[in-house]
Amino acid sequence: MKDIIINAAVFQVGWLCCVLAGANQVPWLGTALALLIVLWHVSSANDIRKELSLILIVVAIGAVWDSLLVYAGWLQYPSGTLISGTAPHWIIAMWALFATTLNVSLRWLKHRPLPGLVLGAVAGPAAYFAGYKLGGVQFPDMTTALLALAGGWAVLMPLLMALSNRFDGKTRRQPGATLTGCNARV
Numbered sequence: 001m002k003d004i005i006i007n008a009a010v011f012q013v014g015w016l017c018c019v020l021a022g023a024n025q026v027p028w029l030g031t032a033l034a035l036l037i038v039l040w041h042v043s044s045a046n047d048i049r050k051e052l053s054l055i056l057i058v059v060a061i062g063a064v065w066d067s068l069l070v071y072a073g074w075l076q077y078p079s080g081t082l083i084s085g086t087a088p089h090w091i092i093a094m095w096a097l098f099a100t101t102l103n104v105s106l107r108w109l110k111h112r113p114l115p116g117l118v119l120g121a122v123a124g125p126a127a128y129f130a131g132y133k134l135g136g137v138q139f140p141d142m143t144t145a146l147l148a149l150a151g152g153w154a155v156l157m158p159l160l161m162a163l164s165n166r167f168d169g170k171t172r173r174q175p176g177a178t179l180t181g182c183n184a185r186v
Helices: 002-023 027-043 048-071 089-102 113-133 142-166
Strands: none
Touching: 002 027, 002 089, 002 113, 027 048, 027 089, 048 089, 048 142, 089 142, 113 142
């Protein structure tokens, strides 16, 4: 339980620092903190290769998703964009930060796609709206942006949880346990 609380709290601190740094034209500060948190998380993994693989896959998905939203004109970021029409580096770092929660504080969503879909559809847009209130993102058309975010996160959250099942570097496997957690019939 302690690990879950620490993971959730560290993620929230990293998220807030990324948004505030982006909003205040010092995006590298948020990115640097996020990377330190990710390195700390990976260093405590039972299987570093799996946990790092998950993080890199989530970063790739997140970079594409957020860049599509920027390219479509639904989101605009005040700083940190390295390539025009793409998501800023601090948002991509936030995806890495989010990936650190999948096998720890969000573990309860594993094998629960419907709650994942609902949580994604609600919490995804809520996080972006909080970022908007803090000055980290603008919505040229708020309704369209929030609907796109809700739809996208409704799909992304179950997908990310399925990936976390495949790339779980935090759970220790019990000797003799099967990969599915079920005993084979003889």
